[in-house]
Amino acid sequence: MRWSQLFIPTLKEDPAAAETASHKLLMRAGYIRPLGSGIYSLLPLAQKVRLKVINIIREEMNAIGGQEFVLPALHPTELWEESGRLGTMGDIMFRLKDRKGAELVLGVTHEEIFTSIARNALSSYRQVPQIWYQFQTKFRDELRPKSGLLRVREFTMKDSYSFDVDAEGLDKSFDLHKAAYERIFTRAGLDFVAVEASSGAMGGSASTEFMVLTDAGEDLVVLCRGCGYAANVEKAVAAFETIESKNAHASLEKFPTPGLKTVEQLANFADFAATKNQIKTLVYAADDELVLVLLRGDHELNTTKLTDFLGAENVRAAEDQEIFSAMGAHAGSLGGVGVKTSNGGKIKKVFLDNALKGRSNMVTGANDDDFHYKGVSIERDIEASAWGDFRGVKTGDMCIKCGGALAVEKSLEIGHIFKLGTRYSTTMNAHVLIASGEKTPIMMGSYGIGVERLMAAAVERSHDKKGIIWPKSLAPYDVIVNVINSAEEEALAAGEKLYAELRAAGIEVLLDDRAERPGFKFADNDLIGIPLRVNIGKKLKDGIVELVERATGENKDVPIHNLVDVFKQNVTGAL
């Protein structure tokens, strides 16, 4: 393609609305334009990158036996009622009515639709395993679209679904996907980590997220450099030091703490109330039922862990009036001592974090404003409904596997694979017959990659002050041939000739034939991020052109007649 004819509306200045690097650069380099909040048009360069991503994914999906479908984005609401997800996903789904008044939704994902095909067409264990996938537009009414292509309301997802007769089959399909995803992201030139994750609204037993480490991400992952342990904070577990309580048999004693509301204030107030010796008491509403969550004073609750533990749909912090009416005191003086969950109390459950196990002589609120207890012995004084892991891991915590120091880092989710089990096959009645003649629900898995998000993640990870630096496998073109002074007929003719030769050799070339000044063209060339550039300039009279690598800025002189061979090695070889 000739640049003079390609639509690449580059911008000299950063758009006011953009914050993250990928958003700014994709805008400036003429890849995307906004249409509304979380809605973007992909311009020709972006579409070329998108197709490269899609092709890599398609090849790897086909390699594990995936079969490509295209399912509708527009769904009858009934299917979502049937699976029970209209309730859990309801707010994020775009809903509409047709002219007859029938209710429709735009798909946020396609478990229901693939399952509806599977239940009609799969009837015997002999027909599985199956791996079905598609590239389809997903619509999500996100609470807050942000960061350009990173969180949008309409985007392309590769979603695939596996159908097996038993857990072993599912494990195999899951592992095939995991390996395929690793190949996909590696081929896409991305540094990524695979982490254990929460299954959330998808349901199911296990899931792995593929994360790119970047501050532009919204997730936190816990990493152990020692042993490679990696998990989303929503799932990560850390070891905790055992604390031997001094004076373990101290008796319960109420004492005044006027005006002391926080763990820190209390710790400063008295030596025996060090944060590690306090019990933090939180009141949460789980599907509108009040529960108490008790953690060590220096620990913090991870609400996803609590939600997953409870299997609840909606978990939120209780409001001030709810707290006072249930506990008889305000936040700051709350505690679990004496809280009864039986006989009609407003608190239905008391959950204790594992880090409190065996602790005694602790300090906690007395459920009487401006009073606390000391000498609290957990097992003796607090009625536990259940113990669990509720605390959020922090940098510096100990790895449960090797004891090494854990690091918590921001990251961006580019892929997520789930073992769904029979969550959908049971509710939607998708069964096969096994050898014995009995019906068994199909074991399903679901696997997703956000295509445009992957593009944006690549930019987040690979750019400099001058612009984008695409990995070779994603770049819209392999090389730019820049005719520095396109007014010189010889130079232009040499550029045209090289352009034709390179294309004939199967190399994707962008010929910068614009009648612009050199500096302007160099800046534009750098901005759009093509990995290699050939400058046809002053040395042409000696038969020499310059080959410049975008990432490093390194350049070397090459005889123009050798160039096609050099490219066959450098470019084709690297693809």
Next chain:
RNA sequence: CGGGACGUGGCGCAGCUUGGUAGCGCGGUUGCUUUGGGAGCAAUAGGUCGCAGGUUCAAAUCCUGUCGUCCCGACCA
């Protein structure tokens, strides 16, 4: 949904406090010069100041409402 900021030529912004002729840079067009890191000079086109209502002799500017966009949080495959 809570908090904050912002809507003025294609892009980035000033003007608003103190009401009266709408301005700058980039970009566009034309001409001349220039040609290895976002050129110079000259000329020129382009704006219902988000929208609606109100106050006023007069509103980009003051008031009310509304829509939109971005950021933080809640939240979220």
